Amino acid sequence: xxxxxxxxxxxxxxxxxxxxxxxxxxxxxxxxxxxxxxxxxxxxxxxxxxxxxxxxxxxxxxxxxxxxxxxxxxxxxxxxxxxxxxxxxxxxxxxxxxxxxxxxxxxxxxxxxxxxxxxxxxxxxxxxxxxxxxxxxxxxxxxxxxxxxxxxxxxxxxxxxxxxxxxxxxxxxxxxxxxxxxxxxxxxxxxxxxxxxxxxxxxxxxxxxxxxxxxxxxxxxxxxxxxxxxxxxxxxxxxxxxxxxxxxxxxxxxxxxxxxxxxxxxxxxxxxxxxxxxxxxxxxxxxxxxxxxxxxxxxxxxxxxxxxxxxxxxxxxxxxxxxxxxxxxxxxxxxxxxxxxxxxxxxxxxxxxxxxxxxxxxxxxxxxxxxxxxxxxxxxxxxxxxxxxxxxxxxxxxxxxxxxxxxxxxxxxxxxxxxxxxxxxxxxxxxxxxxxxxxxxxxxxxxxxxxxxxxxxxxxxxxxxxxxxxxxxxxxxxxxxxxxxxxxxxxxxxxxxxxxxxxxxxxxxxxxxxxxxxxxxxx
Numbered sequence: 001x002x003x004x005x006x007x008x009x010x011x012x013x014x015x016x017x018x019x020x021x022x023x024x025x026x027x028x029x030x031x032x033x034x035x036x037x038x039x040x041x042x043x044x045x046x047x048x049x050x051x052x053x054x055x056x057x058x059x060x061x062x063x064x065x066x067x068x069x070x071x072x073x074x075x076x077x078x079x080x081x082x083x084x085x086x087x088x089x090x091x092x093x094x095x096x097x098x099x100x101x102x103x104x105x106x107x108x109x110x111x112x113x114x115x116x117x118x119x120x121x122x123x124x125x126x127x128x129x130x131x132x133x134x135x136x137x138x139x140x141x142x143x144x145x146x147x148x149x150x151x152x153x154x155x156x157x158x159x160x161x162x163x164x165x166x167x168x169x170x171x172x173x174x175x176x177x178x179x180x181x182x183x184x185x186x187x188x189x190x191x192x193x194x195x196x197x198x199x200x201x202x203x204x205x206x207x208x209x210x211x212x213x214x215x216x217x218x219x220x221x222x223x224x225x226x227x228x229x230x231x232x233x234x235x236x237x238x239x240x241x242x243x244x245x246x247x248x249x250x251x252x253x254x255x256x257x258x259x260x261x262x263x264x265x266x267x268x269x270x271x272x273x274x275x276x277x278x279x280x281x282x283x284x285x286x287x288x289x290x291x292x293x294x295x296x297x298x299x300x301x302x303x304x305x306x307x308x309x310x311x312x313x314x315x316x317x318x319x320x321x322x323x324x325x326x327x328x329x330x331x332x333x334x335x336x337x338x339x340x341x342x343x344x345x346x347x348x349x350x351x352x353x354x355x356x357x358x359x360x361x362x363x364x365x366x367x368x369x370x371x372x373x374x375x376x377x378x379x380x381x382x383x384x385x386x387x388x389x390x391x392x393x394x395x396x397x398x399x400x401x402x403x404x405x406x407x408x409x410x411x412x413x414x415x416x417x418x419x420x421x422x423x424x425x426x427x428x429x430x431x432x433x434x435x436x437x438x439x440x441x442x443x444x445x446x447x448x449x450x451x452x453x454x455x456x457x458x459x460x461x462x463x464x465x466x467x468x469x470x471x472x473x474x475x476x477x478x479x480x481x482x483x484x485x486x487x488x489x490x491x492x493x494x495x496x497x498x499x500x501x502x503x504x505x506x507x508x509x510x511x512x513x514x515x516x517x518x519x520x521x522x523x
Contacts, residue, residue: 002163004143006156008077009101010053011043012036012069012130014108015150020046022103022153029159034099036068037061056097069129078102078136082143101156102137103147106130106176110183110228119192126184131177138177141170148176179204179227201375203366204228214247221247231357233257237330240339242349245328249306252276253328253351256308259413260330263310264356267425270294270317271308274301277433281410282426287317293426295320296455298447306330310356313338322348332356381518383408389515391494391503396512399424400466400489404514407468408491412520418470419444419478421462421487428461429485437469437478445485462486470520472496476505483509493519 009031013019016039023033023043034051035043043050053068054060061068077099080087091098107127117125137146145161146169147153155165182202189198205224214221223245225235234254239245245253256273263269263283270290272280279301282293287309295302303324309317309331318338321329328349329342342350360380367374383405390396396404407422414420414432419440421428429448431440444467448460463486472495473479479490479502490506494515506513 004100004145004161004166006031006100006145006159006161008032008034008097008099009103009156010034010069010074010099010133011103012039012053012133013103013105014127014130015105016042018150018153019043019103020048022157023048023050025157026101026159031101031159066128069133072096074099074133075136078133078144079140080143081140099137099144101145101147101161102133103153103156104130104134105148105150106134106180109180109187113183113187113191114229122187127180131180134173134177138170138173141166145169146173148173175206179206183228196377197375201364211247211250212244219247223247223250231361231363232353232355233357234330234351234353237351237353240334240350240352241342241346242328243347245349248275249328249349252306253308253330255413256306256328257330257353257357258359259410260308260310261356262359262409262412264359266310269310272298272302273306273308274304277415277430278410278413278427279305279430280427281406283406284425287311287314288320291317291320295324297427297429297451297461299451299454302326313350315341318342379412379520379522381412381520383516383518387516387518389494389517390512391499391515392506392511392513394507394510394512396466396489396514400512401514403466404468404489404491407466408516411468411470412522414470414522416470416521416523418468418520418522419482420468421445421448421465421482421485422468423461423465426461428465437471437473438475438481441467441478441481441485445481448485460486464488466491468492470522472499472519473502474498476502479505479511480509483511488512490514491516493517495519 009026011023027033027048034053034056036053040050040052057071057073073096076096080091107125109125112122112125134146137144145156145166147156182204185202189195204227206227208222208224211221213219234250234257252273255276256271259278260269260271267283268287268290269283271278272294280294280297282290284290284293304327306328307326313331313334315337318341322345326348330351332355333352342348360382363378364375365378403422406425407420410427411418411420414430417434417437417440419431421444429444431444434440445462448462452460465487466489467482467487469492472493474496490511490513
């Protein structure tokens with residue numbers, strides 16, 4: 001069968017948006033309306049004639065509404081194959097009437113969890129009858145239309161559906177019940193049972209945005225958002241202007257946002273990212289000062305980069321940013337003057353997040369590999385005072401300690417092997433993604449020298465800086481490269497079998513060195 005005229009519709013929705021208008025339109029076309037509980041009341045209050053499900057089944061709604069549609073008079077009307085003689089005989093024998101349309105959206109389980117409801121309320125918001133009707137109707141889509149989203153009401157409002165429409169609606173319906181069950185399973189495993197890694201870990205993603213291409217033009221890509229409540233971030237940001245975001249834009253913007261969020265309670269801070277690595281990070285008395293200092297760290301890499309700010313974007317900062325080509329700017333908010341300045345740069349994307357995510361939040365991260373997924377807890381480690389262990393003869397000065405903390409925070413977000421030099425609240429040089437730590441130290445020092453040459457400074461900012469390493473120095477050579485660059489303080493996890501050798505080298509050079517006991521590899 002292809003075109004099906006809707007003669008009977010069963011309406012049972014948690015979200016009442018648009019349901020009265022749909023029901024009125026169907027009733028005007030002679031469709032019999034069958035409904036339950038609050039939906040039936042809403043339709044009657046609107047002056048519509050509605051048949052109760054209890055009248056259809058011969059049983060009252062019972063057990064606080066837990067049992068109302070789980071009945072052969074309902075599911076027989078949904079699952080019957082209309083042109084099968086045996087099915088038709090069974091319908092006639094038991095007085096089962098066909099149902100041509102089901103409109104259902106489910107109890108608000110995710111919203112109930114998100115508002116912090118207690119366990120009994122969460123359990124009561126697990127829908128049973130709704131998903132059962134959705135699956136029955138979707139399975140029998142050759143004859144029955146199933147609508148789970150108010151956005152699709154227009155498809156069935158004309159009183160007739162095509163097979164192609166019913167197939168699309170069925171696909172969407174099965175995705176809806178899969179998502180619903182997935183959220184329940186995640187809640188039971190992760191929150192109710194407190195399992196870090198449940199036996200089954202379902203991921204549910206929705207609302208895809210198809211992107212122009214992936215990392216490279218020959219790759220296809222899309223961006224999905226997590227189903228249900230999620231951490232505010234790039235996926236929830238408001239794009240004020242600029243062309244559509246690419247796969248690389250989204251990836252880099254997320255890297256920039258995650259790093260600047262480490263400074264959400266700090267002085268005005270600017271992060272500049274290129275290919276998911278920070279190339280300049282600085283704090284200042286104003287955002288404009290912070291931007292200028294971050295930009296000066298690596299003026300070459302900053303071209304075509306991603307900028308993230310921890311404060312409302314103002315006009316002075318916006319004007320400075322427009323001095324070079326920038327792909328994306330991310331900020332909690334922006335004032336009208338800043339937005340007006342950016343309007344002249346039509347391709348510059350401005351994303352406003354409203355807030356910054358909590359860098360210490362929990363959660364899981366996942367990555368696909370051939371044949372499976374790697375899942376781990378987020379790297380939300382923070383540098384507590386009691387983690388700092390000075391292992392050299394010389395103690396760091398107050399300024400060196402502050403620079404160590406700053407460099408350590410940035411290094412956490414640099415691809416391994418990572419070396420970061422910092423001085424007075426600004427990165428001096430960043431070495432990222434090398435196969436050995438010595439080369440990262442050399443590259444970071446070379447970048448600092450290049451920055452000084454371009455700016456006309458008397459010396460690179462690595463002179464008198466602190467240097468952070470994301471993992472221990474396996475040999476003293478990487479440390480000695482930092483000494484050669486002018487660093488006076490070092491912060492690293494420690495834990496190498498050659499720690500004594502590295503500490504001795506630091507003492508001989510007059511360095512102050514801090515062990516943290518925490519590594520920050522990032523691959």
